[in-house]
């Protein structure tokens with residue numbers, strides 16, 4: 001089992017798309033430790049058999065729990081199919097999570113196209129060549 005961790009998250013209107021994408025790339029994803037927000041994690045586990053560590057549901061703090069992983073340097077990629085057509089009560093949490101990906105230089109995909117590019121990149125299989133996180137001196 002890889003010690004690298006990825007997070008899978010999808011808003012309700014995007015869950016089917018994420019599930020389809022996971023099924024398509026299941027062999028690539030299998031070696032990773034997989035975490036997810038609650039409902040997304042259950043859906044992925046129930047439909048693929050992948051082991052998924054489930055945090056709380058997004059609206060109840062799951063995005064922030066994944067953000068904490070990032071701040072601690074423990075997340076290697078985020079696949080977050082968020083819904084651009086519907087507002088959510090926890091939109092500030094979503095923005096905070098995406099912001100932390102930029103702060104910590106974590107690869108993040110918000111669509112199947114970008115997710116495809118990330119998992120097929122040589123940089124994803126050998127992250128030692130990824131640009132290092134800047135030292136913010138804090």
Ligand SMILES: O=C(CO)COP(=O)(O)O
Nearest residue numbers: 037038039040057058059
């Ligand atoms: O709302 C979410 C992310 O912002 C996703 O949460 P669920 O996986 O619990 O539906």
